[in-house]
Amino acid sequence: MHPLQTLSCLWGGSVINLGTKKHRDKYFNGIDNVDYLGCFAMTELHHGSNVQGLQTVATFDPLTDEFIIDTPNDGAIKWWIGNAAVHGKFATVFAKLMLPTHDTKGGVTDMGVHAFIVPIRDMKTHKTLPGVEIHDCGHKVGLNGVDNGALRFRSVRIPRNNLLNRFGDVSRDGKYTSSLPSINKRFAATLGELVGGRVGLAYSSVGVLKIAVVIATRYSLLRQQFGPPKQPEVSILDYQSQQHKLMPMLASTYAFHFATLHLVEKYSEMKSSHDEELIGDVHALSAGLKAYITSYTQKSLSTCREACGGHGYAAVNRFGSLRNDHDIFQTFEGDNTVLLQQVAGLLLKQYREKFQGGPLTVTWNYLRQSMNSYLAQPNPVTSRWESEDHLRDPNFQLDAFRYRTSRLLQSVAIRLQKHSKTLGGFGAWNRCLNHLLTLAESHIESFILAKFIEAVKNCPDENSRAALKLVCDLYALDRIWNDIGTYRNVDYVAPNKAKAIHKLAEYLCFQVKNIARELVDAFDLPDYVTRAPIGAQTPSEAYSQYTQSVGF
Numbered sequence: 001m002h003p004l005q006t007l008s009c010l011w012g013g014s015v016i017n018l019g020t021k022k023h024r025d026k027y028f029n030g031i032d033n034v035d036y037l038g039c040f041a042m043t044e045l046h047h048g049s050n051v052q053g054l055q056t057v058a059t060f061d062p063l064t065d066e067f068i069i070d071t072p073n074d075g076a077i078k079w080w081i082g083n084a085a086v087h088g089k090f091a092t093v094f095a096k097l098m099l100p101t102h103d104t105k106g107g108v109t110d111m112g113v114h115a116f117i118v119p120i121r122d123m124k125t126h127k128t129l130p131g132v133e134i135h136d137c138g139h140k141v142g143l144n145g146v147d148n149g150a151l152r153f154r155s156v157r158i159p160r161n162n163l164l165n166r167f168g169d170v171s172r173d174g175k176y177t178s179s180l181p182s183i184n185k186r187f188a189a190t191l192g193e194l195v196g197g198r199v200g201l202a203y204s205s206v207g208v209l210k211i212a213v214v215i216a217t218r219y220s221l222l223r224q225q226f227g228p229p230k231q232p233e234v235s236i237l238d239y240q241s242q243q244h245k246l247m248p249m250l251a252s253t254y255a256f257h258f259a260t261l262h263l264v265e266k267y268s269e270m271k272s273s274h275d276e277e278l279i280g281d282v283h284a285l286s287a288g289l290k291a292y293i294t295s296y297t298q299k300s301l302s303t304c305r306e307a308c309g310g311h312g313y314a315a316v317n318r319f320g321s322l323r324n325d326h327d328i329f330q331t332f333e334g335d336n337t338v339l340l341q342q343v344a345g346l347l348l349k350q351y352r353e354k355f356q357g358g359p360l361t362v363t364w365n366y367l368r369q370s371m372n373s374y375l376a377q378p379n380p381v382t383s384r385w386e387s388e389d390h391l392r393d394p395n396f397q398l399d400a401f402r403y404r405t406s407r408l409l410q411s412v413a414i415r416l417q418k419h420s421k422t423l424g425g426f427g428a429w430n431r432c433l434n435h436l437l438t439l440a441e442s443h444i445e446s447f448i449l450a451k452f453i454e455a456v457k458n459c460p461d462e463n464s465r466a467a468l469k470l471v472c473d474l475y476a477l478d479r480i481w482n483d484i485g486t487y488r489n490v491d492y493v494a495p496n497k498a499k500a501i502h503k504l505a506e507y508l509c510f511q512v513k514n515i516a517r518e519l520v521d522a523f524d525l526p527d528y529v530t531r532a533p534i535g536a537q538t539p540s541e542a543y544s545q546y547t548q549s550v551g552f
């Protein structure tokens, strides 16, 4: 999807999902046929992550039945707004709704952040409208095809009808009504508009990871360097170090593929059902997967570039532009560190409800099982089991991941309770922040593994199932080895078992290497998508495409 289209989804989605029939009737066709190019103006110079801290105001004027949109200070200038600098005709502006209190002092009441449609350029002349000032945010590290702009509003008047009023409305006489019980619920509903973008970014990030893994793996099979004395040189993927760099990454790519397929399904289900519980579930899942996957992909892009040596540094082989364009996936649509805290918050909410007897929603019900079974002391016998059958048993693998999450959840809940007494909620949360982030990542890894195991089980073709099982085992054991300290600290894994896990993970890297070409070809990415000579589908063409690219 082209960034412009994605940005129009943000603008169009906000009008359709935060507005009501009158907005759909007035704007849908223009959005759909791209007459009404628009932008999603939430972020300000001083506030991006903290949406409740936004300062742009929309004050209702009962005399003229309008809202007055104002940027009260430079910190409130809308910043980074895609489609604003060149193309946008409208903006969905997120601002604090201010209602007159009708008292003698002429006061106003802050009703919280709401969304407003603000025309920013003339439909015919495309000139910036009166009271609107727009500048380009300038050259960026990447994604320079997107025209990110900064907008200042000086007493811009819009009709009352331009309030996107699905979750809160203002009558002609300035009375506020809402279908939702609290300002917090209205805020959550408004933020719900961000979920679609996070789903899209998680899914797109897997696409970027596939491209990088395809290029690096194909090149590593093709590239030969050194070999045994008096024998032909070997492919660099024969080196254990190269296998260790790329094969767990290939396994993670497959794991993320299945996890994001499930996320898209849950998102579509949520959009059609509007199920309250599902909304919270999908919010946390999209936040967690977007944060986890985009962080993993960004690190992997550098690993792939390095694994291809000097030719990985040639712009024509794309690692640079992919790395530069993808880098911001870790920040926009919600900064990853901030989003992981949403996951931790929801886990703690479920934990509290569970111990207060409340129901656990379907996606988290493993916590119910794990809370009871896993939190018993680890079994001193199984913690020493090291056979390949046991280590490659999906039940062991998933139990290990879920045990870790449960232990992290229980221990952070205890720490938060202890620190809150002296530091208060905010201080306690900050004191435990790294623990909370580890909990969130551990939960997301458990979710990803569960989906991968499910995909293996449901694979109809026997040979493909065997290949997927091999890749899934590598994913699981690599992840356990990656955090072996946690498992050792709680004696879930004895020293002998840790050694066996490490040894088996290295052996599985070697085995996956033997089918690596088939595994990357299975992503079915044509050369016009990977667009990197050294990763050409036909190995014999790779070097010739590359030499031709420089003019030979």
Ligand SMILES: CCCCCCCCCCCCC/C=C/C(=O)SCCNC(=O)CCNC(=O)[C@H](O)C(C)(C)COP(=O)(O)OP(=O)(O)OC[C@H]1O[C@@H](n2cnc3c(N)ncnc32)[C@H](O)[C@@H]1OP(=O)(O)O
Residues within 6 Å of the ligand: 001, 002, 003, 006, 007, 010, 040, 042, 043, 048, 049, 050, 051, 052, 082, 184, 187, 188, 189, 191, 192, 193, 194, 195, 197, 204, 208, 279, 280, 283, 322, 325, 326, 331, 332, 333, 334, 335, 338, 342, 345, 349
């Ligand atoms: C390389 C190839 C390229 C390919 C091409 C692809 C190009 C892709 C281009 C994509 C274009 C992207 C353009 C970018 C756009 C943007 O960046 S838009 C702006 C994004 N900004 C954000 O995401 C802001 C992040 N901040 C927040 O979401 C919130 O401020 C917060 C941090 C979540 C709120 O925190 P706080 O104020 O502390 O409130 P909480 O108590 O945490 O939350 C209140 C309740 O609301 C619930 N909630 C929060 N978010 C959501 C949500 N999204 N959906 C549903 N519910 C939500 C939260 O759970 C709380 O509920 P309760 O616990 O019940 O109170």
Ligand SMILES: Cc1cc2nc3c(=O)[nH]c(=O)nc-3n(C[C@H](O)[C@H](O)[C@H](O)COP(=O)(O)OP(=O)(O)OC[C@H]3O[C@@H](n4cnc5c(N)ncnc54)[C@H](O)[C@@H]3O)c2cc1C
Residues within 6 Å of the ligand: 039, 040, 041, 042, 043, 046, 047, 048, 049, 050, 079, 080, 081, 082, 140, 143, 148, 328, 331, 332, 333, 334, 335, 336, 337, 338
């Ligand atoms: C190319 C690009 C396109 C964009 N497009 C749009 C758009 O179209 N519309 C739009 O509204 N916005 C857009 N944005 C803005 C984007 O959404 C914000 O940059 C993002 O939400 C992060 O906010 P911030 O930049 O203010 O960072 P901050 O929130 O200031 O965060 C900075 C750092 O502080 C850390 N931090 C912040 N809060 C916490 C916390 N509570 N706990 C721990 N660490 C914390 C973060 O982890 C981060 O590393 C875009 C940005 C870019 C660069």
